[in-house]
Amino acid sequence: MARMKFLCDADRCIECNACVTACKNEHDVPWGINRRRVVTINDGRPGERSVSMACMHCTDAPCAAVCPVNCFYTTADGVVLHSKDLCIGCGYCFYACPFGAPQYPRVGNFGSRGKMDKCTYCAGGPEPDLTPAEYGKRDNGQFTGYGSNRLAEGKLPLCAEMCSTKSLLAGDGEIIAQIYKERVVRRGYTSGAWGWQTAYRETIAS
Amino acid sequence: MAMMRAPVRFLAALMLLLVVAFAVPAQAQQPTSVNPQAQSVKEQELLKELKKIQGRGTLPDARSEVIEQPAGRDWRQFHQVTLRWIGAIAILGMLALLVVFYLVRGMVRIEGGRSGRTLVRFNAFERFVHWMTASCFVILALSGLNVTFGKELLLPLMGADAFANWSQWAKYMHNYLSFPFTLGVVLMFLMWIAWNFPSAVDFRWLKEGGGIIGNAHPPARRFNAGQKMIYWVVVLGGGAAAVTGYLLMFPFYATPFYTTDVAGMQLAQMVHAIVGVVFIAVMLAHIYIGTIGMQGAFEAMGKGEVDVNWAQQHHSLWLEKEAGKGHVRGGGVAPAE
Ligand code: HEM
Ligand code: SF4
Ligand code: SF4
Numbered sequence: 001m002a003r004m005k006f007l008c009d010a011d012r013c014i015e016c017n018a019c020v021t022a023c024k025n026e027h028d029v030p031w032g033i034n035r036r037r038v039v040t041i042n043d044g045r046p047g048e049r050s051v052s053m054a055c056m057h058c059t060d061a062p063c064a065a066v067c068p069v070n071c072f073y074t075t076a077d078g079v080v081l082h083s084k085d086l087c088i089g090c091g092y093c094f095y096a097c098p099f100g101a102p103q104y105p106r107v108g109n110f111g112s113r114g115k116m117d118k119c120t121y122c123a124g125g126p127e128p129d130l131t132p133a134e135y136g137k138r139d140n141g142q143f144t145g146y147g148s149n150r151l152a153e154g155k156l157p158l159c160a161e162m163c164s165t166k167s168l169l170a171g172d173g174e175i176i177a178q179i180y181k182e183r184v185v186r187r188g189y190t191s192g193a194w195g196w197q198t199a200y201r202e203t204i205a206s
Numbered sequence: 207m208a209m210m211r212a213p214v215r216f217l218a219a220l221m222l223l224l225v226v227a228f229a230v231p232a233q234a235q236q237p238t239s240v241n242p243q244a245q246s247v248k249e250q251e252l253l254k255e256l257k258k259i260q261g262r263g264t265l266p267d268a269r270s271e272v273i274e275q276p277a278g279r280d281w282r283q284f285h286q287v288t289l290r291w292i293g294a295i296a297i298l299g300m301l302a303l304l305v306v307f308y309l310v311r312g313m314v315r316i317e318g319g320r321s322g323r324t325l326v327r328f329n330a331f332e333r334f335v336h337w338m339t340a341s342c343f344v345i346l347a348l349s350g351l352n353v354t355f356g357k358e359l360l361l362p363l364m365g366a367d368a369f370a371n372w373s374q375w376a377k378y379m380h381n382y383l384s385f386p387f388t389l390g391v392v393l394m395f396l397m398w399i400a401w402n403f404p405s406a407v408d409f410r411w412l413k414e415g416g417g418i419i420g421n422a423h424p425p426a427r428r429f430n431a432g433q434k435m436i437y438w439v440v441v442l443g444g445g446a447a448a449v450t451g452y453l454l455m456f457p458f459y460a461t462p463f464y465t466t467d468v469a470g471m472q473l474a475q476m477v478h479a480i481v482g483v484v485f486i487a488v489m490l491a492h493i494y495i496g497t498i499g500m501q502g503a504f505e506a507m508g509k510g511e512v513d514v515n516w517a518q519q520h521h522s523l524w525l526e527k528e529a530g531k532g533h534v535r536g537g538g539v540a541p542a543e
Contacts, residue, residue, distance in 0.1 A: 010247070017264065032267075034265055034267075034270060037263055037264075037265055037270045038263065038264070039260075039261040039262065039263045039270070039271055039272075039273045040261045040262045040263070041247065041252075041259065041260070041261035041262075041273075042247065042261075043261065043262040047247045048247075049247045050261075051261075051273055053273045053274075062278050062279055062281075062282040065282050065285075065286050066281075066282050066285050066286065067357075068352070068353045068354075068356060068357055068373060069356075069357060069361075069366075069369060069370045069373050070357045070361060070366070071366075071370065083366075085367070085370070086366055086367070086370040087370075088370060088373050088374045088377050090353070090377065091454075091457055091471075092285070092475075094468070095278065095281060095468055095471050095472050095475065096278040096279075096281055096282045096285070097278055098274055098275055098276045098277075098278045098279065099273065099274060100269055100270060100272055100273070100275075100468070107457075107458075113457075191247075192247075192248060192249045192250075194249055194273070194274070195249075195273075195274055197249075197250065198274060198276045198279070
């Protein structure tokens, strides 16, 4: 089985937010929740870089470790998913996550955050693949379910598929690391595999 | 312009000269290309400097502008390992200590038995506040410990769905009962503060082991040094639990002066959890002395009245004063008036 990872080549990201839009549209993600976002550092100064960030689907994920009801599970592809049926909305996964990935429907005063939501790597949730229950409902302020399950259809996450400069790569960690290494050799410098050291305890030698 | 007068022409020439003079070095300063490997954009360097990487985003939520903060891994270590050790040692250690103590010392009895004469120790309001706070405390403690240890101890027994359900209810109880608990702590603070300042009597009481360790019965006023310590643990521990607890309950609370960020939430959780487990350990000792540890003690908070001999043994100075006011009743002895 592949070990799925994300890789954002900061040298190529042009902050077009296509990945963000693609994600919102594909999963019908409501207002206030953003599974993916683009952040620009050194904005307007030399050395400006943009990075597209979402759940990195960490190895030995901190969110899963701290969850008091153990509602996370890792798929055979290395994708970190969770069950909204079990989640009690305590917010601990957000405190533990190095990438600010977990999101909540409400601000959370009074323990009323609601069920946590985050990037699923377009791999749905614990319900049977490609069912309406897995996709979930979006009406009356509800946000049940997990959105579409592209992985079950043999497709990769839409954010990376949409990326206009192919800055954001998704797929088997070995393969995307190889693509990135070739780029580094060709252009003569690295831009860093953002988040890899923290998420996967490894970086891409180049 | 032929009509331009000489000084004006001179000024114009000077300005042109200045513009050229400044423009040339400015052009020379402009780098031919942006160095893509500038130190400022190296992830590991940025992390070393600031422990988190923050930039500008397009979402209204400021928290989304932090792209990376590996500190979550340290917090995880605290929550999953350190806290569990602290909690297990504090709570199980205290339980073991109390069991051993009970086996060695047994129940501290009223010497010479009961006199049959009693005096009021806590009035109805005091007892109401005590039991309101105490019952909230027990539920807060159990629902709190469920967050720390539940998934190891209960989840295997209950199954995922039942455990998640129970945890959701436990969370609601923890959240809502925090209000009567906090009110109780405030009321206790106000109604008993007058008797809880340390005094010279307390040092002697402590030196003589308080009559718990050893058999001496050092004099004490309404509250002895041990009870004063419990009082301050409740007031300060309860206060700390409430402040950090409300920070957890109203996450990322924003004021003009201070806004809680993720690091702040982690800190609030750490303080809350340590205060919580230590508080529980201390309260176990308090419950022990109030029940099986000492004969005649429970009545003080139960009926509100204690036996005169009990008072003589444990709070001699308080008894003297109360007897002087004629507050002792029963047993056919005329009130001292
Ligand atoms: C006084 C008001 C209190 C408030 C507002 C409060 C609030 C909270 C909140 C919001 C949490 C996070 C978990 C969740 O969302 O359910 C929590 C956890 C916890 N609380 Fe409290 N609490 C209070 C008092 C106490 C007291 C008195 C104790 C101890 C007897 C206690 C022990 C704990 C423990 C052990 C945890 C779990 C820590 C962990 O493992 O992360 N709390 N509390
Ligand atoms: S990025 Fe955050 S939410 Fe995703 S697996 Fe890692 S810790 Fe969990
Ligand atoms: S918010 Fe939900 S998923 Fe996150 S740690 Fe709490 S219970 Fe687990």
